[in-house]
Amino acid sequence: TAGITQAPTSQILAAGRSMTLRCTQDMRHNAMYWYRQDLGLGLRLIHYSNTAGTTGKGEVPDGYSVSRANTDDFPLTLASAVPSQTSVYFCASSDDGLAGVNEQFFGPGTRLTVL
Amino acid sequence: GQNIDQPTEMTATEGAIVQINCTYQTSGFNGLFWYQQHAGEAPTFLSYNVLDGLEEKGRFSSFLSRSKGYSYLLLKELQMKDSASYLCAALDSNYQLIWGAGTKLIIKP
Numbered sequence: 001t002a003g004i005t006q007a008p009t010s011q012i013l014a015a016g017r018s019m020t021l022r023c024t025q026d027m028r029h030n031a032m033y034w035y036r037q038d039l040g041l042g043l044r045l046i047h048y049s050n051t052a053g054t055t056g057k058g059e060v061p062d063g064y065s066v067s068r069a070n071t072d073d074f075p076l077t078l079a080s081a082v083p084s085q086t087s088v089y090f091c092a093s094s095d096d097g098l099a100g101v102n103e104q105f106f107g108p109g110t111r112l113t114v115l
Numbered sequence: 116g117q118n119i120d121q122p123t124e125m126t127a128t129e130g131a132i133v134q135i136n137c138t139y140q141t142s143g144f145n146g147l148f149w150y151q152q153h154a155g156e157a158p159t160f161l162s163y164n165v166l167d168g169l170e171e172k173g174r175f176s177s178f179l180s181r182s183k184g185y186s187y188l189l190l191k192e193l194q195m196k197d198s199a200s201y202l203c204a205a206l207d208s209n210y211q212l213i214w215g216a217g218t219k220l221i222i223k224p
Contacts, residue, residue, distance in 0.1 A: 040216055042119065042202070042204075042213075042215050042217065043158070043214040044214070048211075058211070103148070104160070104212070105160075106158050107157060108156070109156075109157055
């Protein structure tokens with residue numbers, strides 16, 4: 001079983017360019033999340049979606065947007081990348097976003113470098 | 116504000132026992148998670164505690180004291196493959212996970 005897939009695995013992006021990080025899950029989970037992970041810091045929530053058709057802002061949403069057109073896909077878009085967005089990005093999903101007590105399953109991550 | 120504190124790094128010997136502590140301050144509380152993350156990989160779920168006490172799962176156990184805002188992860192019979200970062204995360208009143216920066220555990224032969 002695939003679980004959660006992310007693409008690309010890594011990317012070098014010029015500042016000012018736009019980019020979409022893709023995330024797909026095949027577990028039919030309601031809730032999906034985007035995190036960034038930086039050295040010395042905990043995972044920080046960028047955006048989340050409790051169910052298809054709804055999205056919400058996390059701790060660090062500025063410069064990022066998401067959409068949730070269906071259950072499986074949760075793309076993250078950087079409209080105009082800046083060097084401070086250099087990070088490892090993880091997509092995650094869980095079975096019940098409203099209760100929130102179920103474990104989150106993580107994708108393999110996308111390593112993004114903005115120059 | 117919301118905060119999770121855990122040690123940055125710990126070293127232990129193969130075959131020994133290690134305890135990784137975590138203290139949390141959150142707006143409301145709906146449980147405490149521990150995840151394991153090997154270098155260059157995604158976090159994977161280890162345990163979830165919502166009631167006070169000890170939960171044992173094989174070589175790994177997790178403890179929670181809600182009144183003290185404290186949890187620990189206990190790893191027994193350490194193996195080299197246990198070398199990883201261990202992430203503590205608390206679920207707040209909005210059911211959002213607040214993550215600690217992680218404890219890097221180094222296992223020596």
